[in-house]
Amino acid sequence: MNRYAWMLFRAYLPAMVALAVALGAMLWTSALGDIDVLKRLVPYAKWLPPIALLAALLAGGIATLRMWRWQRGEEPACSGCGGALGRLRHAPTGDYRKCMCCGGKQPISP
Ligand SMILES: [Zn+2]
Secondary structure, eight states, rough: OOHHHHHHHHHHHHHHHHHHHHHOOOOOOOHTTTHHHTTTTTHTTTTHHHHHHHHHHHHHHHHHHHHHHHHHTOOOOOOTTOOEEEEEOOOOOOOOEETTTOOOEEEOOO
């Protein structure tokens, strides 16, 4: 996997995790619903799939929008490799964004 594929993997990881949670909850409410211990929790767990699917859709949409804006040059890019930058992180030494391509820290000047 090249570094741009890793960048896309990192960008879409929250959406993939939310999708896995939705699939796990669907499995729980349908296939594993006959198990007595889990059966009592099914009325509560039935709300997990739609919420997790909505979270996956939202996270995937945000990642797609971020990648689209990065490709058009509207998002800040890494000064080392030109990759897309992640979310803003706060540190005692100053705010920075981490490159999703090479992992380098890009300081944010105030
Ligand atoms: Zn970089």
